[in-house]
Amino acid sequence: MTIEDVAAAAGVSRQTVSRALNNMAEIKPETRQRVLATIERLDYRPNAFARGMKTRKSNTIGLIVSDISNPFYPAVARGLFDAAETVGWNVVVYNTDLSRRREESALNELIARGADGVVGFFYALDDATLARYAGDLPMVVSDRPVDHAALTSVTTDFGAGIRAAVEHLVASGHQQIGMLDSTVGVAADERREAFVEQVPVALPAADLAGHVIQGPPTIPGGTAALHELLNARPEITAVVAFNDLMAIGAIHAARERGLAVPSELAVVGFDDLSIAPYVFPPLTTVHTDKYAHGRRLADVLHQLTAERTPDRYGERPAPSVSGSRVVLPATLIVRESA
Amino acid sequence: MTIEDVAAAAGVSRQTVSRALNNMAEIKPETRQRVLATIERLDYRPNAFARGMKTRKSNTIGLIVSDISNPFYPAVARGLFDAAETVGWNVVVYNTDLSRRREESALNELIARGADGVVGFFYALDDATLARYAGDLPMVVSDRPVDHAALTSVTTDFGAGIRAAVEHLVASGHQQIGMLDSTVGVAADERREAFVEQVPVALPAADLAGHVIQGPPTIPGGTAALHELLNARPEITAVVAFNDLMAIGAIHAARERGLAVPSELAVVGFDDLSIAPYVFPPLTTVHTDKYAHGRRLADVLHQLTAERTPDRYGERPAPSVSGSRVVLPATLIVRESA
DNA sequence: ATGAAAGCGCTAACAA
DNA sequence: TTGTTAGCGCTTTCAT
Numbered sequence: 001m002t003i004e005d006v007a008a009a010a011g012v013s014r015q016t017v018s019r020a021l022n023n024m025a026e027i028k029p030e031t032r033q034r035v036l037a038t039i040e041r042l043d044y045r046p047n048a049f050a051r052g053m054k055t056r057k058s059n060t061i062g063l064i065v066s067d068i069s070n071p072f073y074p075a076v077a078r079g080l081f082d083a084a085e086t087v088g089w090n091v092v093v094y095n096t097d098l099s100r101r102r103e104e105s106a107l108n109e110l111i112a113r114g115a116d117g118v119v120g121f122f123y124a125l126d127d128a129t130l131a132r133y134a135g136d137l138p139m140v141v142s143d144r145p146v147d148h149a150a151l152t153s154v155t156t157d158f159g160a161g162i163r164a165a166v167e168h169l170v171a172s173g174h175q176q177i178g179m180l181d182s183t184v185g186v187a188a189d190e191r192r193e194a195f196v197e198q199v200p201v202a203l204p205a206a207d208l209a210g211h212v213i214q215g216p217p218t219i220p221g222g223t224a225a226l227h228e229l230l231n232a233r234p235e236i237t238a239v240v241a242f243n244d245l246m247a248i249g250a251i252h253a254a255r256e257r258g259l260a261v262p263s264e265l266a267v268v269g270f271d272d273l274s275i276a277p278y279v280f281p282p283l284t285t286v287h288t289d290k291y292a293h294g295r296r297l298a299d300v301l302h303q304l305t306a307e308r309t310p311d312r313y314g315e316r317p318a319p320s321v322s323g324s325r326v327v328l329p330a331t332l333i334v335r336e337s338a
Numbered sequence: 339m340t341i342e343d344v345a346a347a348a349g350v351s352r353q354t355v356s357r358a359l360n361n362m363a364e365i366k367p368e369t370r371q372r373v374l375a376t377i378e379r380l381d382y383r384p385n386a387f388a389r390g391m392k393t394r395k396s397n398t399i400g401l402i403v404s405d406i407s408n409p410f411y412p413a414v415a416r417g418l419f420d421a422a423e424t425v426g427w428n429v430v431v432y433n434t435d436l437s438r439r440r441e442e443s444a445l446n447e448l449i450a451r452g453a454d455g456v457v458g459f460f461y462a463l464d465d466a467t468l469a470r471y472a473g474d475l476p477m478v479v480s481d482r483p484v485d486h487a488a489l490t491s492v493t494t495d496f497g498a499g500i501r502a503a504v505e506h507l508v509a510s511g512h513q514q515i516g517m518l519d520s521t522v523g524v525a526a527d528e529r530r531e532a533f534v535e536q537v538p539v540a541l542p543a544a545d546l547a548g549h550v551i552q553g554p555p556t557i558p559g560g561t562a563a564l565h566e567l568l569n570a571r572p573e574i575t576a577v578v579a580f581n582d583l584m585a586i587g588a589i590h591a592a593r594e595r596g597l598a599v600p601s602e603l604a605v606v607g608f609d610d611l612s613i614a615p616y617v618f619p620p621l622t623t624v625h626t627d628k629y630a631h632g633r634r635l636a637d638v639l640h641q642l643t644a645e646r647t648p649d650r651y652g653e654r655p656a657p658s659v660s661g662s663r664v665v666l667p668a669t670l671i672v673r674e675s676a
Numbered sequence: 677a678t679g680a681a682a683g684c685g686c687t688a689a690c691a692a
Numbered sequence: 693t694t695g696t697t698a699g700c701g702c703t704t705t706c707a708t
Contacts, residue, residue, distance in 0.1 A: 002701055013679045018703060026677055045450040049396075050701030052387040053684045060430070069416040069612075071409055078407040081433050090447060092398070092430040095419050109428060112383040219616060248616050274407075278557060278586050280618030340685055351695045356687060364693060388685030391700045 001044050010038040021046060052114055060090045061301065062110040064120035066098050066184075070218075071273050072243065072290065073121070076142075079294025080119060087302055089116065098184055100124035107133045117305050119297045123184055127151060138304040140297050145190060146325070152304060154297050154326040158270075161286035161330030162194035165240045165268045168284075168332055174238040174266060180225040180250055182217040182242040191242060191270070217242050222249025223256075230257065230265075238266035238338060244273045244285055251279065251337065266338035270330075282335035293328055300326060339382050348376040359384060390452055399639065400448040402432045402441065402458035404522075408556075409611050410581065410628065411459070414480075417632025418457060425640055427454065436522055438462035445471045455639045461522055465489060476642040478635050483528060484663070490642060492635050492664040496608075499624035499668030500532035503578045503606040506622070506670055512576040512604060518563040518588055520555040520580040529580060529608070555580050560587025561594075568595065576604035576676065582611045582623055589617065589675065604676035608668075620673035631666055638664060 003021075007014045012035060019027040020035035038044075052058050063080060065073045077093070084091050092115075094106035103125050110118050117138035122130060127148040130141060134150055141153040169177050179195045196208050210232050215225035222241055226249065230236060241247035247269030251261050259265045261281055269276065269285035276283040303321040341359075345352045350373060357365040358373035376382075390396050401418060403411040415431070422429050430453075432444035441463050448456050455476035460468060465486040468479060472488055479491040507515050517533045534546050548570050553563035560579055564587065568574060579585035585607030589599050597603045599619055607614060607623035614621040641659045 003703095004701080014701090015680085015703080016678060019678085022703085028677060031677080045446060047391075047701050048451040049387050049390040050684090051703075053385075053391060053686090053701080054703040056387075056684085058387075067416065068406075068419065069412045071412070071613075074407045074409070074412045077431075078405065078433065081406065081431065090430045090432075090451070092428045093415075093419065094428075095416065108383065113386040113428070219612070248613070252616055274557070275409075275586070275613050275617075278590055278617060279613075341687095342685080352685090353687080353696080354694060357694090360687085366693060369693080385685050388700090389687080391685080391702090392687045394700085 001042060003044075003046065006035065006038050006042055006044050009042060010035045056114060057116055058114045059088050060092060060113065060115050061298075062094060062106060062115050062118040062120075063091050064094045064096060064103065064106050064118060064122065066096050066121060066123060068093060068095055070245070071275070072271055075274065075290035076294040076297070079291035079296075080298050081294070082291075083295040083298030083302075087298070089298070096122075096124070098123045104129075107137065111136050117301045119301055138301060138308060140301045140304065142293075142297055149323050152300060152322055152324055154293065154300055154328065156288050156293070156328045157330045158190040159194035161270060161288070161332065162191050162240060163198045164330075164332035165270075165286055165338075166195065166198040168334065169238045169240070169266060169268065169338060172238075172266065172338070176233065176236045176238070177211065178229045178233060178236040178239045179212045180222055180229065180239055180241040180246045181212050181214045182221075182246070183214045184217060195240065211236070215246065217246055219245050219249040219252065222246030223253040224249075226250040226253035227257075237264070238268075240268045240270075242270060244269035244271045244276050244283060247283055247285065247337070248275075248279055251281075251283075262336065262338050268332075268338045272333055277335060279337075281337045284335045284338040285333055286330050287333045288328060288330050296326060296328065300324070339380060341382075341384065344373070344376055344380060344382050347380060348373045394452060395454055396452045397426050398428045398430060398451065398453050399636075400432060400444060400453050400456040400458075401429050402434060402444050402456060402460065404434050404436050404459060404461060406431060406433055408583070409613070410609055413612065413628035414632040414635070417629035417634075418636050419632070420629075421633040421636030421640075425636070427636070434460075434462070436461045442467075445475065449474050455643050457635045457639055476639060476646060478639045478642065480631075480635055487661050490638060490660055490662055492631065492638055492666065494626050494631070494666045495668045496528040497532040499608060499626070499670065500529050500578060501536050502668075502670035503608075503624055503676075504533065504536040506672065507576045507578070507604060507606065507676060510576075510604065510676070514549075514571065514574045514576070516549045516551065516567045516571060516574045516577045518560055518567065518577055518579040518584045519550050519552045520559075520584070521552045522555060533578065549574070553584065555584055557583050557587040557590070560584030561591040562587075564588040564591035565595075575602070576606070578606045578608075580608060582607035582609045582614050582621060585621055585623065585675070586613075586617055589619075589621075600674065600676050606670075606676045610671055615673060617675075619675045622673045622676035623671055624668050625671045626666060626668050634664060634666065638662070 003014050003017050007017045017035050020032045096102040103122055119140045121142050127146055131148045131150040141151055143155050146153045181192050213225045213229045215221035247267050250267050254261050254265045269283050272285045272287035276285050341352050341355050345355045355373050358370045434440040457478045459480050465484055469486045469488040479489055481493050484491045519530050551563045551567040553559035585605050588605050592599050592603045607621050610623045610625035614623050638659055
């Protein structure tokens with residue numbers, strides 16, 4: 001079933017079918033109707049390979065994450081999917097498990113397939129490498145600070161979130177505050193930095209080194225990290241976690257130790273996963289709009305691709321988003337765990 | 339950068355490059371090495387459009403779910419992704435929100451793109467329609483009972499899970515048991531049927547109609563459903579939920595009503611999401627291995643596609659999986675909520 | 677407003 | 693073992 005069959009059935013030439021298919025101008029409305037009806041009747045679907053071969057576009061983008069089963073990503077992904085759908089993009093997802101090899105192979109795969117762009121949460125690749133790929137493939141980097149003019153990014157205001165969390169804890173009377181930090185991710189740096197910058201202001205005497213424990217950004221990671229932290233510093237009465245998963249793990253650890261939350265140990269998370277209000281006690285955490293984040297990623301990528309295929313004559317050139325940094329807000333939500 | 343450039347640079351013909359690229363037999367090892375080196379040096383990547391045009395294969399499969407931000411799906415998806423990666427498949431994900439139109443458009447999109455197959459959690463399309471699509475595109479249907487010889491499926495033993503849950507509740511002394519059922523999904527039928535079949539055995543006098551309340555299979559859906567259920571039947575002391583999300587919502591509703599879980603209301607979920615042990619009280623639920631489920635989906639699809647591209651001469655034909663039904667186990671895990 | 681011709685980059689079939 | 697030919701289905705010139 002090719003365009004030729006449709007043309008024959010409708011009594012026109014291939015090109016006329018193509019014109020109807022692509023909403024081109026130079027076609028008589030009634031001819032278009034007839035062709036469209038034939039297409040419908042024959043259940044014809046244009047072959048994407050042949051089309052891509054000509055147009056060099058695939059209407060496909062990639063989404064690169066470390067692990068889709070980490071609930072943070074699906075929340076973002078959903079926004080991305082929805083925005084992608086409105087512009088006709090299909091999205092293919094890659095899990096990297098933080099492996100450099102897999103981050104690169106996802107990118108290579110995407111290029112070979114003629115993807116229109118990629119949105120990535122990269123952890124292993126450095127800015128220079130990313131920038132090189134971005135030359136071949138429109139790219140939006142998410143949630144990692146980039147320091148390269150060729151890289152476009154959408155990030156979260158991790159610093160503001162952590163600062164609000166620490167402020168809240170200090171205002172609640174906590175003197176000894178610890179952090180459950182992630183071992184992975186460039187983004188972790190920003191959260192930790194905000195923590196160590198902020199905490200001394202309130203607690204000049206704190207020995208920060210021992211107050212920051214790293215672990216995998218997972219529930220068990222949070223559990224282990226809290227135990228380690230409290231074993232070393234039993235005087236700590238509050239912790240801010242890298243993310244909600246670690247915070248939930250910390251609450252679990254507190255229960256194991258017979259510590260009441262928040263009265264004996266206050267816990268604040270980061271992300272505000274959909275489950276956060278339903279753990280016990282309901283999690284005080286830094287909220288970000290993950291759905292909006294996903295939409296924004298797709299929007300920025302879309303602008304990026306639009307810049308590469310110059311508009312028709314006479315349209316005013318939109319300000320370029322290439323190399324831009326979008327920073328999304330992060331605000332503390334106080335529930336009961338702190 | 340085309341195969342022609344590589345051929346020129348390596349001093350061979352296109353075809354020889356193609357042979358090196360595809361590990362074909364008729365090529366001298368040293369020639370292959372030379373070509374491969376040239377490919378490396380030139381950073382050449384074969385164009386997937388041109389390749390697909392010839393081979394009619396895309397190394398791409400689709401995953402159709404209702405909503406990737408429902409944590410059940412990412413858990414399955416991860417297994418699917420991992421298995422897909424081992425056979426060189428990329429996977430493009432579609433969210434349908436239970437819409438018939440979107441289920442169909444995902445399928446059409448996949449066919450137009452020459453996808454090698456699809457794995458789907460379908461809710462709106464009927465068996466006949468699905469079977470029609472399955473004729474054009476190797477398809478594995480997940481978690482829905484199918485009654486059509488042309489449809490291959492991988493499902494969960496919902497009945498066994500629900501039966502175990504009810505038995506546990508009855509053994510714990512509960513007389514009045516309700517169900518928080520989902521409004522959506524064919525699969526719901528199976529769980530509800532198992533419930534109504536099982537409960538009468540233990541509770542002959544129960545008026546089941548009022549004991550089954552439907553709602554969206556989400557946390558708020560569970561909260562609303564439990565309120566509705568208890569307002570109508572305050573004598574109920576235990577509920578089994580369609581899934582963990584509804585169960586978590588039910589626990590939340592119990593808290594709003596000042597009901598202690600499990601002493602005043604026992605709650606059993608279904609799925610055993612990764613969060614289940616960490617809500618409070620830890621959720622008693624029916625466990626399924628979602629990662630294995632995802633892998634299995636990919637495996638079955640892979641066998642299906644292998645059947646369509648006949649093996650070389652003389653290989654023993656494997657038993658066909660087309661039209662088969664794989665049923666995955668579901669076992670109760672008793673924690674503290676029931 | 678429509679049709680004819682060309683060619684995108686690759687691989688399958690055939691020739692050497 | 694290697695090279696040559698043909699053509700996959702579509703869109704983009706260009707001609708009518």
